[in-house]
Amino acid sequence: MKVHEYQAKEIFSQYGIPVEQHVLCHTANEAIKAYQEIVTDKVAIKAQVLTGGRGKAGGIKLANNKESVRQYANEILNMTIKGFPVKQILVSEAVDIAAEYYLSFTIDRNTRSVVLIISASGGIDIEEVAHKTPEKIIRYSxxxxxxxxxxxxxxxxxxxxxxxxxxxxxSSILQKLYKTFIETDASLAEINPLVLTPQGTLIALDAKMVFDDNALYRHPEIHALFEPTPEERIEVTAKNRGFSYVHMDGNIGCMVNGAGLAMTTMDMIKLHGGSPANFLDIGGSSNPVKVVEAMKLLLNDSKVEVVFINIFGGITRCDDVALGLIQAFDQLQTDIPVIVRLTGTNENIGRGLLRDHSHFQVAETMNEATLLAVQSVKGGNV
Known part of the structure; x- marks a missing residue:
């Protein structure tokens, strides 16, 4: 789960990490009032959206009078950055910068440990630094x-x-950031940039935190900050219905029972030149109602052009899955082709039921089914 910069700074402040003066605003008038309250000659007006690259997108401006504050506040509040409309801005005290640094704690799954990442070349071009001069990025497990x-x-x-x-x-900031990271069950705690002022003060000028979804039950105060995107709302709905669902950018909707088989299905689609629209594991249940709900979830994605259903019937009975699919299409009106591969318990019964229904194309092997799905979105050419 991601939080906004101003929310991350509130958490940093609770742990004693120094941040600049700032006020959250939703209108230009509020921004002018904040400018007057901060009592400074210059402020930074920063878009608050759950994505990076705000500076390069024009979502951060410096203002030194009420007129420029109003102008920039209105401009930024009418922006959309990487698909995220700007609904709130942060008016922050502008800080004189002598040097910029990068530091973060995150999880390194290869070493199964927290890793500290630091660089003396912080700022908005840190990705370019990592790409062109990786030796400037230092990592400590x-x-x-x-x-x-x-x-x-x-x-x-x-x-x-x-x-x-x-x-x-x-060293004090490093220890406090590490404590913040551990005690909040974060997967990322980042300061970029940590600035050194001409007076020798260190300030976290930006703040980013991402939290482990599986640990949010231990932090209701953090969970309360959750602002789901439309895609995340779908994922939450799917979880409440007993599915494991992750939205992707392709056009082949996938319904699979078992996470390993779901990953393999997506690999097969990519192997044959297709693009999966999602990861959807319906689990081991053979409840037809669950299949109906899964189909509704897939068909609600406007990018989906074909549905690929890949079922291995161990605990799950193929005939129950077939009945669920037939019930789903009795309720849902759609012309989207559906490719089904059923293998395992009662597979012949399940295939027979589906072959009697004109909407389904039934395959016996995963390779055959994958080719049918990719051909459906490519007009028959693979």
Whole structure:
């Protein structure tokens, strides 16, 4: 689960990580009031959307009077950044910057540990730095039994600074960010940039946090911040109905029983030149009602041009799945072709039921079914 910058900064502040003065606003008039309250010559007006690249998209502007605050606030509030409409902005104290740094904690699944990622080349071009000069990005794996005690934090801080005072400040921020990361069950806690002012102060000028969905039950105060996108709302609905569903960008809707088979199905679609629209695991149940709900979920995606149903009947009975599909199409009016591969318990009965229904194309092997699905969206040419 992602949160907005202003929400991440509130969490940072609770853990003692320094951030600049800021006020959340929803209108240009609120932005002008915030500008007057902050009592500063210059402010940054920042779009609050759950995506990166705001600066390059024009979603961050500097203003030094009420007129420019109003102008930029109105402009940004009428923007859409990467498909996200801007509904709120953050009016922040503009900070003089002597240097910018990057630091984050995230999960490294290869080493099964938290990893600290730091760079003395922070800012909006950090992705380019990682691509062109990866040697400037330093990674440290954190031993979960040791964590980040003062001696390690000082060691990492010396990667940035030589002056003891700055090393102390940086090591304190590192320890506090690590504590934030661990105690909130985050999967990412990022400061980019962490800025050094000419006065020697370190400030988290931007904040990003992503949380482990599976741990949100332990953090109701964080879960309350959840602002689902339309796709995420569908995923939540699917979860409540007992499915594992992830939306993707393709046009072949997939319904499969079993996560491994679902992954294999998507691999087969890509192998034959197609593009899956989703990951959908309906689990081991053979309840026809569940199949009906899964079909509704797939057909509600406007990008789906064909549905590929791949069922291996172990616990799941193929005839029950077939009955569920027939019931679904008695309720749903659609011309979308449906390719079905049934293998396992009562497979011959299931195939027979579907062959008597004109809407389904029935295949016996996964390869045959995949080819039929890809051909359906490519006009018969693979």
């Amino acid at each position: 954190i031993d979960p039994f040791i964590g980040l005690p003062a001696y390690l934090a000082h060691r990492f801080a010396f990667s940035f600074f030589k002056q003891n005072e700055l090393v102390e400040r940086m």
